[in-house]
Amino acid sequence: MTNPEIQSARPTEMAKAYEHQPVEQSLYAWWERSGFFAPRADAPNPPFVISIPPPNVTGELHLGHAMFVTIEDLMIRWRRMQGFQTLWVPGTDHAGIATQSLVEKLLRSEGTSREAVGREEFLRRTWEWKEKYGGQIQNQMRRLGASCDWARERFTLDAGLSRSVHTAFKQLYDDGLIYKGTYLVNWSPTLGTAVSDLEVEYETRNVSIWYVRYPVITEGWAGPQHAWGSGRWAEGATEWITVATTRPETILGDTAIATAHGDERFATLLGRSAVLPALARHIPIIADEYVDKEFGSGAVKITPAHDKNDYEVGKRHGLAQISILNKDATVNAEGGPYQGMDRFAARKAIIADLEKEGLLVKTEPHTMSVGISQRGGEIIEPLLSEQWFVRMRPLADLALAAVREGRTRIVPERFEKVYYHWLENIEDWCISRQLWWGHRIPVWYLPDGTMVVPGPDEAPPEGATQDPDVLDTWFSSGLWPFSTLGWPDQTPDLATFYPTSVMETGYDILFFWVARMMMMGCYLTQTEPFHTIYLHGLVRDEHGRKMSKSYGNVVNPLVVMGEQGTDALRFTLATSGTPGQDINLNPQRIESARNFANKIWNITRFVISKLQIALPNPQSAITNPQSAMTLADRWIVSRYHRLCLDENRLMEGYNVGEAGRQMQDFLWGEFADWYVEIAKVQLEGDEQRQQLTREVLYTVLEGTLRLLHPYIPFVTEEVWQYLTRVEGGEPGPTHSLMLAAYPAGDAAFIDAQAEVNWGMTQELIVAIRNIRSEYKVEPARWVAATVVAGDRAGMLREQAALISRLGRADAAKLEIVESLEVKPSQSAAIVIGTLEAYLPLAGLIDLVAERARLTKELEQAEADVSRREAKLANEGFVGKAPANVVQRERDSLEAARAALMALRGRLAELP
RNA sequence: GGGCGAUUAGCUCAGUUGGUUAGAGCGCCACGUUGACAUCGUGGAGGUCGGUGGUUCGAACCCACUAUCGCCCACCA
Numbered sequence: 001m002t003n004p005e006i007q008s009a010r011p012t013e014m015a016k017a018y019e020h021q022p023v024e025q026s027l028y029a030w031w032e033r034s035g036f037f038a039p040r041a042d043a044p045n046p047p048f049v050i051s052i053p054p055p056n057v058t059g060e061l062h063l064g065h066a067m068f069v070t071i072e073d074l075m076i077r078w079r080r081m082q083g084f085q086t087l088w089v090p091g092t093d094h095a096g097i098a099t100q101s102l103v104e105k106l107l108r109s110e111g112t113s114r115e116a117v118g119r120e121e122f123l124r125r126t127w128e129w130k131e132k133y134g135g136q137i138q139n140q141m142r143r144l145g146a147s148c149d150w151a152r153e154r155f156t157l158d159a160g161l162s163r164s165v166h167t168a169f170k171q172l173y174d175d176g177l178i179y180k181g182t183y184l185v186n187w188s189p190t191l192g193t194a195v196s197d198l199e200v201e202y203e204t205r206n207v208s209i210w211y212v213r214y215p216v217i218t219e220g221w222a223g224p225q226h227a228w229g230s231g232r233w234a235e236g237a238t239e240w241i242t243v244a245t246t247r248p249e250t251i252l253g254d255t256a257i258a259t260a261h262g263d264e265r266f267a268t269l270l271g272r273s274a275v276l277p278a279l280a281r282h283i284p285i286i287a288d289e290y291v292d293k294e295f296g297s298g299a300v301k302i303t304p305a306h307d308k309n310d311y312e313v314g315k316r317h318g319l320a321q322i323s324i325l326n327k328d329a330t331v332n333a334e335g336g337p338y339q340g341m342d343r344f345a346a347r348k349a350i351i352a353d354l355e356k357e358g359l360l361v362k363t364e365p366h367t368m369s370v371g372i373s374q375r376g377g378e379i380i381e382p383l384l385s386e387q388w389f390v391r392m393r394p395l396a397d398l399a400l401a402a403v404r405e406g407r408t409r410i411v412p413e414r415f416e417k418v419y420y421h422w423l424e425n426i427e428d429w430c431i432s433r434q435l436w437w438g439h440r441i442p443v444w445y446l447p448d449g450t451m452v453v454p455g456p457d458e459a460p461p462e463g464a465t466q467d468p469d470v471l472d473t474w475f476s477s478g479l480w481p482f483s484t485l486g487w488p489d490q491t492p493d494l495a496t497f498y499p500t501s502v503m504e505t506g507y508d509i510l511f512f513w514v515a516r517m518m519m520m521g522c523y524l525t526q527t528e529p530f531h532t533i534y535l536h537g538l539v540r541d542e543h544g545r546k547m548s549k550s551y552g553n554v555v556n557p558l559v560v561m562g563e564q565g566t567d568a569l570r571f572t573l574a575t576s577g578t579p580g581q582d583i584n585l586n587p588q589r590i591e592s593a594r595n596f597a598n599k600i601w602n603i604t605r606f607v608i609s610k611l612q613i614a615l616p617n618p619q620s621a622i623t624n625p626q627s628a629m630t631l632a633d634r635w636i637v638s639r640y641h642r643l644c645l646d647e648n649r650l651m652e653g654y655n656v657g658e659a660g661r662q663m664q665d666f667l668w669g670e671f672a673d674w675y676v677e678i679a680k681v682q683l684e685g686d687e688q689r690q691q692l693t694r695e696v697l698y699t700v701l702e703g704t705l706r707l708l709h710p711y712i713p714f715v716t717e718e719v720w721q722y723l724t725r726v727e728g729g730e731p732g733p734t735h736s737l738m739l740a741a742y743p744a745g746d747a748a749f750i751d752a753q754a755e756v757n758w759g760m761t762q763e764l765i766v767a768i769r770n771i772r773s774e775y776k777v778e779p780a781r782w783v784a785a786t787v788v789a790g791d792r793a794g795m796l797r798e799q800a801a802l803i804s805r806l807g808r809a810d811a812a813k814l815e816i817v818e819s820l821e822v823k824p825s826q827s828a829a830i831v832i833g834t835l836e837a838y839l840p841l842a843g844l845i846d847l848v849a850e851r852a853r854l855t856k857e858l859e860q861a862e863a864d865v866s867r868r869e870a871k872l873a874n875e876g877f878v879g880k881a882p883a884n885v886v887q888r889e890r891d892s893l894e895a896a897r898a899a900l901m902a903l904r905g906r907l908a909e910l911p
Numbered sequence: 912g913g914g915c916g917a918u919u920a921g922c923u924c925a926g927u928u929g930g931u932u933a934g935a936g937c938g939c940c941a942c943g944u945u946g947a948c949a950u951c952g953u954g955g956a957g958g959u960c961g962g963u964g965g966u967u968c969g970a971a972c973c974c975a976c977u978a979u980c981g982c983c984c985a986c987c988a
Contacts, residue, residue, distance in 0.1 A: 014947095016947090202986095209988075243988070246988070247988090290988095295987085297988085302988095307988085366987090366988095369986080414915065417914075417915080418984080421913090421914075421983095421984070422983095422984075425984085507983090508983095510983095511984095542922085543923090544917095544923095544981080575925090577925090580916085581916075582981085584923065584924085586922080586936090588938085589923065591937085591950080592936055595948095595951090598950045598951095599947095599948065601950095602947045602951085603948080604947085605947050606946095606947030607947080608947090657925080658927075665934095665935075669935090672947090672948085673952085676947075769953060770953095770954060770955080772953090773941075773942070773955075774955090776941090778943095779943055779953080860932090868931090874969090876967085876968030877969065878968080879968070880967090880968050881968060881969070882930080884930095885930050885969090888931060889930090889931070891931090892931055
């Protein structure tokens with residue numbers, strides 16, 4: 001669809017209210033088909049690039065997505081309008097665990113399983129699922145108005161990215177940064193895979209701690225003579241050592257008991273052997289720095305294969321590592337009588353047996369944090385297993401330096417500290433997963449066990465078998481900014497668009513993703529992958545609670561967009577908070593953003609109705625600040641340019657919330673509430689006045705639409721198409737607001753005097769309205785007014801028509817004078833600084849009420865004067881405050897005194 | 912244990928390097944459909960900016976302590 005079609009598809013008359021549904025759909029389709037999302041080769045400014053945080057391919061749009069799409073799209077649209085060569089790269093993540101779990105569930109519903117169908121068939125089924133359902137998140141992002149270049153869409157598991165992953169792995173491996181080894185890892189028994197430290201969440205739980213005594217070998221007792229479970233197992237033992245444990249089943253893997261150095265209580269036991277319950281293994285009693293003598297019994301059972309600290313103790317003392325669990329968390333052959341039991345069943349059984357044998361000293365309640373799988377929710381088991389790791393120290397140092405040296409900046413800045421702390425204390429990253437869906441580790445084993453890592457373009461050696469594991473999903477995401485542009489090949493895209501500009505995402509994935517991209521990018525591409533990291537907050541419900549299905553407080557963005565419009569959702573998300581701060585999404589705020597869209601629609605409808613004919617050259621008249629504009633014209637133009645300058649400053653500083661709010665305040669609170677009303681009066685003037693008013697209306701509205709477009713693209717584009725419709729002419733195919741220039745603002749148009757003078761006029765009008773309201777003057781009635789304005793009288797006389805109309809003061813009975821000998825009686829008085837006004841309201845004036853009203857004002861004026869007098873009497877203030885601040889205070893005092901005198905005079909005159 | 916954020920009007924939030932009378936939306940009160948808009952307009956009420964102390968001529972803003980809520984990291988036999 002070309003642009004003329006878009007315009008001719010519109011009715012001649014704008015409807016009375018804005019309807020978002022048809023507009024959003026047709027505009028997005030037109031933008032996309034017209035190629036507006038692709039980077040412009042002829043852009044005058046350098047590239048500006050954002051890589052989208054790829055949503056999980058299994059994902060359904062939620063507010064987190066809506067948040068990042070909104071902010072990234074507004075950044076992209078803003079820079080595009082500024083003439084940057086913008087590229088926003090979209091894509092999705094294969095999400096290893098999430099996707100595999102989903103397809104496994106599917107298979108279970110068919111009565112089969114991953115194991116039953118085999119690896120090849122499972123992958124085929126998963127790809128099939130991906131092709132069929134994996135596209136919905138992209139279309140949901142389209143509904144948000146995302147102006148990303150869909151032609152460059154990528155998937156973390158597509159051929160190109162797989163090549164990047166393979167290349168990255170090989171390079172890290174060849175450089176000695178990837179190694180394979182048997183270590184204690186976080187094991188998820190239900191998923192059947194290792195997970196990284198980050199994928200374990202800790203939850204505080206109330207558990208039990210069991211105190212268990214182990215018999216110690218003595219001269220008179222060489223070990224149990226009776227079977228475990230006989231109740232006589234420890235018969236004859238005379239010395240004991242008691243340990244405390246929260247996981248009694250791990251007793252089966254104990255290889256020592258440790259005490260603190262120099263703990264008197266255990267001095268005689270040190271160096272001797274205790275006998276392990278159930279298995280009767282003799283284990284040494286040792287001393288180690290790890291033990292805190294204050295905690296528990298002061299002695300710790302050491303299970304190197306099932307606890308991280310014990311693992312370290314074991315290494316220091318050369319202890320054996322005995323793993324007692326299978327991969328499914330059942331007890332293995334090392335567990336003797338408990339073999340085959342699930343870890344929790346074994347725990348229960350061993351406690352019962354310990355009690356029976358008289359070895360259970362006591363049980364106490366205990367609070368501890370338990371590691372939970374982020375994905376599956378089950379308790380993570382530390383398990384000894386052979387895995388692949390990335391040596392992080394050298395990579396982390398590069399990523400640290402990039403931020404420390406300012407090559408990459410984090411917004412808001414406070415997250416730099418969090419970033420430093422994590423990278424400074426980083427541990428090696430377990431990257432292998434015992435899954436099938438993902439990038440298979442590009443390592444082949446020859447029959448003799450030799451490992452071979454061929455390049456991505458090399459065939460694996462004959463007869464070799466590939467490692468069965470796949471890589472952590474975040475390994476491929478870590479390459480995203482450059483893998484999506486073609487790396488490792490030196491493609492034109494990579495040359496043009498890399499490094500990227502801004503990485504915008506939620507602070508919750510700073511470690512998972514952002515830090516890893518920094519490390520991978522700095523190491524593999526020798527440059528930081530982006531110059532700015534912008535972190536947004538999380539979206540919570542209106543009272544700050546996390547959104548969750550169990551609370552029933554989840555807001556579905558698709559529903560909101562359907563009901564209130566995409567612009568309403570975007571504007572709310574963009575303006576509800578400040579960078580890095582969580583936002584509490586208030587439904588009323590969305591409604592008010594919806595109303596704002598409608599307001600824009602109606603303002604435009606008004607302006608168009610007054611334009612009548614196409615403007616010959618809409619911008620011409622007000623390119624010259626010295627033209628024949630009225631005070632009000634100069635005021636709104638000045639305010640508009642001030643807004644433009646502020647917007648540019650705020651956007652450059654990533655203050656997207658404040659930037660959005662200021663535009664709304666201007667358009668609604670100043671342009672619509674005041675200038676539109678002013679224009680109605682000016683449009684009754686002579687031809688030149690009318691024409692100039694139209695030009696101001698057009699120019700300011702059109703410019704403000706440009707400013708607003710990045711935030712609320714749909715309604716602005718739609719009304720802009722109406723507003724700029726060329727009667728009898730054909731707009732070009734690129735006649736789109738999204739390609740229009742972003743207003744820079746021009747300080748030459750800022751007219752401080754006009755702002756002050758119009759401000760005073762406005763205050764007078766508001767004061768008149770206030771009096772009318774207080775005295776219950778019927779809205780239809782025109783009142784007389786006398787304004788005493790001293791040297792401002794001339795200026796205000798020029799505003800008489802506006803004061804009259806906007807304050808509903810009878811033009812024939814509106815007097816504006818320098819001074820007045822006799823004040824009108826039967827009048828309500830207004831005092832604004834040195835300005836006085838009288839509204840003769842014969843019959844309406846209640847002298848008692850008027851006196852009360854003026855007395856209240858008088859009290860305020862007195863307080864005002866004395867406060868200012870005190871301030872100016874303060875030598876410190878006069879001596880140290882800047883001259884302009886002091887002068888401003890003097891001026892204010894003068895006005896306050898004048899007001900005070902006027903009020904006193906008026907009260908004295910009242911009969 | 913270490914770190915971070917928040918605390919401002921009834922509610923949800925702003926407040927640009929300290930400087931006139933601390934703002935907005937919603938809600939509330941009163942009035943109003945004059946041809947852009949009732950998804951609206953006009954007027955109004957409502958806050959000693961969590962507390963204490965300090966720095967300063969001047970503090971919502973800077974510093975110290977403190978309270979409450981929330982989050983992150985580490986540890987937990």
